[in-house]
Amino acid sequence: MTAQGMGDRGVAIVGAGLVGIGWAIVFARAGLAVRVHDSSGVRLGDVPALMRRSLDDLHDAGLLDDPDAVMARVSCHADLHEAVRGVDYVQESVLELVDMKIGLYRDLDNLLDAHTVVGSSSSGIPSSAFTAGLGIAPNCLVAHPVNPPYLARIVELVPASWTRPETVDAVHALMTRVDQHPIRVTREGEGFVLNRLQGALLREAWALYDEGYCSLADLDATISEGLGLRWSFMGPFETIDLNAPGGIRDYAERLGGLYLSIARDRTNPQPWSADLIARVEAERRQTLPATDLAERGAWRDRRLMALAAHKKAVADAG
Amino acid sequence: MTAQGMGDRGVAIVGAGLVGIGWAIVFARAGLAVRVHDSSGVRLGDVPALMRRSLDDLHDAGLLDDPDAVMARVSCHADLHEAVRGVDYVQESVLELVDMKIGLYRDLDNLLDAHTVVGSSSSGIPSSAFTAGLGIAPNCLVAHPVNPPYLARIVELVPASWTRPETVDAVHALMTRVDQHPIRVTREGEGFVLNRLQGALLREAWALYDEGYCSLADLDATISEGLGLRWSFMGPFETIDLNAPGGIRDYAERLGGLYLSIARDRTNPQPWSADLIARVEAERRQTLPATDLAERGAWRDRRLMALAAHKKAVADAG
Numbered sequence: 196m197t198a199q200g201m202g203d204r205g206v207a208i209v210g211a212g213l214v215g216i217g218w219a220i221v222f223a224r225a226g227l228a229v230r231v232h233d234s235s236g237v238r239l240g241d242v243p244a245l246m247r248r249s250l251d252d253l254h255d256a257g258l259l260d261d262p263d264a265v266m267a268r269v270s271c272h273a274d275l276h277e278a279v280r281g282v283d284y285v286q287e288s289v290l291e292l293v294d295m296k297i298g299l300y301r302d303l304d305n306l307l308d309a310h311t312v313v314g315s316s317s318s319g320i321p322s323s324a325f326t327a328g329l330g331i332a333p334n335c336l337v338a339h340p341v342n343p344p345y346l347a348r349i350v351e352l353v354p355a356s357w358t359r360p361e362t363v364d365a366v367h368a369l370m371t372r373v374d375q376h377p378i379r380v381t382r383e384g385e386g387f388v389l390n391r392l393q394g395a396l397l398r399e400a401w402a403l404y405d406e407g408y409c410s411l412a413d414l415d416a417t418i419s420e421g422l423g424l425r426w427s428f429m430g431p432f433e434t435i436d437l438n439a440p441g442g443i444r445d446y447a448e449r450l451g452g453l454y455l456s457i458a459r460d461r462t463n464p465q466p467w468s469a470d471l472i473a474r475v476e477a478e479r480r481q482t483l484p485a486t487d488l489a490e491r492g493a494w495r496d497r498r499l500m501a502l503a504a505h506k507k508a509v510a511d512a513g
Numbered sequence: 514m515t516a517q518g519m520g521d522r523g524v525a526i527v528g529a530g531l532v533g534i535g536w537a538i539v540f541a542r543a544g545l546a547v548r549v550h551d552s553s554g555v556r557l558g559d560v561p562a563l564m565r566r567s568l569d570d571l572h573d574a575g576l577l578d579d580p581d582a583v584m585a586r587v588s589c590h591a592d593l594h595e596a597v598r599g600v601d602y603v604q605e606s607v608l609e610l611v612d613m614k615i616g617l618y619r620d621l622d623n624l625l626d627a628h629t630v631v632g633s634s635s636s637g638i639p640s641s642a643f644t645a646g647l648g649i650a651p652n653c654l655v656a657h658p659v660n661p662p663y664l665a666r667i668v669e670l671v672p673a674s675w676t677r678p679e680t681v682d683a684v685h686a687l688m689t690r691v692d693q694h695p696i697r698v699t700r701e702g703e704g705f706v707l708n709r710l711q712g713a714l715l716r717e718a719w720a721l722y723d724e725g726y727c728s729l730a731d732l733d734a735t736i737s738e739g740l741g742l743r744w745s746f747m748g749p750f751e752t753i754d755l756n757a758p759g760g761i762r763d764y765a766e767r768l769g770g771l772y773l774s775i776a777r778d779r780t781n782p783q784p785w786s787a788d789l790i791a792r793v794e795a796e797r798r799q800t801l802p803a804t805d806l807a808e809r810g811a812w813r814d815r816r817l818m819a820l821a822a823h824k825k826a827v828a829d830a831g
Contacts, residue, residue, distance in 0.1 A: 319771060341739045341740070346742070347738065347739055348739075349735055351735065376734050376738040378727065378731035378732075378734050378735060379727070380726055380731075381726055385771070385775055385778070386775050388726060388731075388735055389735050389740065390771070391717055391721060391775055392714060392721075392735055392740060393749075394717075394771070394772040395713045395716065396710060396713055397749050397753070398772060398775075399710055399712075399713035400748075400750065403706060403709060408700070408702060408706060409696065409697070409698055410696075411750045413696035413697060414696075414706065414710075414748060414749070415747065415749065416667060416694050416748060417667055417669065417696060417706055417707050417710055417748065418744045418748040418749060419744065419747050420665065420667040420694040421659045421667030422659070422710060422711055422744070423744030423745045424659075424665055424745055424817060424820055424821075425741075425817065426737065426740070427737065427741045427744065428816050429736075429737050429816075430732060430733020430734060430735065430737045430741070431711075431733065432718065432733050432793070433733050433801075433809075436801065436806070436809075437806065437809060437813055441803075442794070442797070442798075442803055442806055443790075443793055443794055444790055444791075444793075447790045447793070451784060451790075452784075453704060453708070453712070454716060454785075455782055455784050455785075457704050457708075457709055457713075457716075458779075460703070461776075461779075462780045464780065465773075466769060467769045467773075472762055472765045475750070475762075476761055479750060479754055479760070483754065485759075488754070491751075491754075491755060495755055498747075498827065499742060501823070501827050502746070505819070505820070505823040509819050
């Protein structure tokens, strides 16, 4: 097997929730054969209809030419062995429960060929927590996407200490092949990278609200009508590199003191108390009643799709 | 004067750097008469050509019908008194130097009508540092934009303790009238709200880099191909409200512990050391040579413009 050919023998998706279905779209859209397994027959039975709906949405947004061709590359398998037999890659996407993952990886340890690589969609549990002692452990890592992965390209690759470097390289090549944007995290750490960055922003936003500086809606607007615009096409380092005449060093020397001083306000992190959560919930429900959550989630998905089409058009235009 | 009519007698821009010129475009685009002043004759002389270039770019991006009509509403004045006489509102946009602002506000104190309101574009210095003891102090506040304000709508309104509530209300109404998105910050605090949120994300990103978890480019991609997509049209509170079946309370109860634990890794903030800055600079310069900074800045502005056109089209479509 060469890195270039990774995926030629097909991939398996284990766990057919929203994340698993999203992955099936990513791989099948890129031309790979995809076998989907779920231990729940009901969930597995829903896969074709749910996939079809998302593919039609992608088609309507101008992001996909031929939904039928994508559907034709996907098969569903109630039997785990049948799903994973002979594939190059397994994308594990079961629930974020460590015992469930431990059980599944034991089964995979018995079923997989020596060459098969396994990426876990885990958003928080490191793979060392469910691959310790297994023969396949050197072939396993976390490959954590943002939902839905067919619209957000980022995938963080997080190896355990025993993951082979070649495993990381192979998954990096596969993700690049299917047009995702893989990043290499050097080692396990709580929250990996993506949720640490999200957590830092959330922590400050919750604290500012708790201290009465701003309403929830105004804090949200600070991102959605301000900082978040640039962040949709360039990261925080590139942002500050372009925000001082002399680049990132110039910026750091000018503003490092301010940011250090701000950070020193936050040296005593407190839990989000039940009272604080209740206040946040009450204010948020005034903006969006609980009965409208699902509808707003569909709106978010349409916006993400329109944004993906926009980014693609801008990139194609050079 | 009613809040509805605020701006009818025109606005003055004091300080004709990039931020001031950006503000002139915002107000003139919305149909208001704009007088621009700068103490530097050279800078003032450059205003028409710089404005024209930005207006033509907006026109080419489909964001502005008639650049000539906007230009016709703007006049340049070497004399401060002539610029501010009789206007409803002054947007102060001089350099971020407290002594310069103190001197200017003393002059304004002698020149302004009792009804005139003054908003400062200050990104960090609170207005209490340059309005203390002045007769106009109750009419002054910070109105901090993101650059350029004609593409990023957010404006944070930050009153000093002596700012009249009616002043905040009037600037909120004016900013809404000219299609900006004002937010109310209840009181002065270091970094206001926008730079506190940016600082929180930067701090975690710099720390993760310093600890060797990730490359700069991969940290940037985590935002630009991941978290930043949603943040370009919804803030962090709305994001998590839609990321758990039961909404924001459900999310906070599930993930509050993780985020608290992550925060507890960061209780000892350290300055960005000279060595760390040098490493960041060296890695960033491999991605973007210093000679390409200006060109990349122009790219960023084109992307922001295309994004603004995209957001407008999506909003118009409902």
